[in-house]
Amino acid sequence: MTHDDAIAGNLAALGARQTVFRDGRRVLSNGLFPPPLPAMLQEIGTTVLQRQLTFRAGGSALAFVVSERRLMALVSASSDLEEVQHLAGEGLSHDQPDVLEAVAAAMVRLAQAEEPLTVETAFAAPGGSPAGLGLPAAMLEEVMELDPGEQERPMEFFIEAAAGMYSACLLHAGGAWLGGGEDAAVLTALQKIADAQWERFQASCAKHAALTETPRLISLGPVLDGGECVSVVWADGECALFAHGEAELAGLHGIWQRVFTL
Amino acid sequence: MTVSEELDSLHAQFPACGTVAYADMAAGMVLVANSQSPLDRHALDALCAQAGFLLGEDGVPPLGPQSPGFAMAREPGRVMLAFKSPLQPTDALLCLAAPDLDLGAFQAAARDCLARITADG
Numbered sequence: 001m002t003h004d005d006a007i008a009g010n011l012a013a014l015g016a017r018q019t020v021f022r023d024g025r026r027v028l029s030n031g032l033f034p035p036p037l038p039a040m041l042q043e044i045g046t047t048v049l050q051r052q053l054t055f056r057a058g059g060s061a062l063a064f065v066v067s068e069r070r071l072m073a074l075v076s077a078s079s080d081l082e083e084v085q086h087l088a089g090e091g092l093s094h095d096q097p098d099v100l101e102a103v104a105a106a107m108v109r110l111a112q113a114e115e116p117l118t119v120e121t122a123f124a125a126p127g128g129s130p131a132g133l134g135l136p137a138a139m140l141e142e143v144m145e146l147d148p149g150e151q152e153r154p155m156e157f158f159i160e161a162a163a164g165m166y167s168a169c170l171l172h173a174g175g176a177w178l179g180g181g182e183d184a185a186v187l188t189a190l191q192k193i194a195d196a197q198w199e200r201f202q203a204s205c206a207k208h209a210a211l212t213e214t215p216r217l218i219s220l221g222p223v224l225d226g227g228e229c230v231s232v233v234w235a236d237g238e239c240a241l242f243a244h245g246e247a248e249l250a251g252l253h254g255i256w257q258r259v260f261t262l
Numbered sequence: 263m264t265v266s267e268e269l270d271s272l273h274a275q276f277p278a279c280g281t282v283a284y285a286d287m288a289a290g291m292v293l294v295a296n297s298q299s300p301l302d303r304h305a306l307d308a309l310c311a312q313a314g315f316l317l318g319e320d321g322v323p324p325l326g327p328q329s330p331g332f333a334m335a336r337e338p339g340r341v342m343l344a345f346k347s348p349l350q351p352t353d354a355l356l357c358l359a360a361p362d363l364d365l366g367a368f369q370a371a372a373r374d375c376l377a378r379i380t381a382d383g
Contacts, residue, residue, distance in 0.1 A: 197324070221333075
């Protein structure tokens with residue numbers, strides 16, 4: 001990734017940020033989406049001026065001094081993150097592979113808590129940051145084997161996460177409908193909806209809400225000949241139709257809540 | 263119980279549902295809302311219009327070959343639910359709730375509430 005690409009990526013990330021606070025801390029991930037580890041790295045990658053960032057998930061916490069998109073020092077770590085206890089209060093340098101790996105391992109464990117991931121940003125104590133070369137966010141990505149170019153779309157994530165709950169799905173992206181699911185007959189029924197009713201439905205929905213601004217889910221049921229319900233999801237300029245049983249309604253809405261809200 | 267008492271009772275059972283309204287979809291208007299609903303008449307009319315479209319009250323199923331018996335619209339921060347009465351298809355129960363509403367339990371309770379109201383009506 002070039003320097004310009006990195007800046008463009010960071011500006012896009014800042015612009016798209018949905019700001020939600022919980023107990024005075026900014027929520028980066030609900031534990032499922034956005035994926036917590038890239039969210040944490042993105043926070044480091046967008047911190048240029050020296051700040052103290054404290055990441056928390058469940059009972060685990062990591063506090064770093066961050067500057068110029070690098071982890072400069074580990075301020076403290078909760079006692080469950082044993083791998084970095086010896087680094088608390090120390091400066092961090094990327095020329096020490098064991099330090100890089102220990103910090104990466106602790107961050108991975110924090111991100112695996114499946115609890116809401118929050119961050120607190122504060123001014124770093126003046127002169128309180130021990131000297132070190134720092135650990136660049138890009139280097140942490142490499143150690144964690146994350147692809148910085150791979151940013152999962154929320155709709156794609158939702159379709160995968162809800163896969164066991166629908167019998168057919170039609171995704172409208174890039175001007176075309178793409179079908180998926182196990183039931184070919186239901187998929188055909190969805191395709192008929194897309195061909196004959198979608199434009200009117202979309203236009204009518206737009207009268208009641210700005211569809212492109214916030215993610216939305218509408219469920220109607222039962223509307224198909226086999227007694228199945230149809231749900232529609234809009235997010236990030238994409239939309240998708242799902243056919244599902246009435247019994248799956250609460251589960252589908254639960255997954256939507258976890259993917260599309262912090 | 264009166265319609266108003268039924269709506270208040272459902273609201274008391276599910277405080278996350280701030281508005282419970284009984285509507286005549288043919289007339290396109292809310293007849294009664296729970297006494298603690300924060301919505302004014304204009305907002306209740308907007309709720310009714312949205313529900314009417316989703317329930318196919320203009321005689322045209324919104325999606326699929328059949329008009330739905332219920333509709334749910336969710337966005338960050340709120341969920342709207344509309345239930346059509348099986349006995350009086352022009353009557354409906356409209357609800358506006360916080361996202362932490364227990365959907366499964368609420369759906370069953372709302373349908374029972376609507377059945378009692380239309381049976382008494």
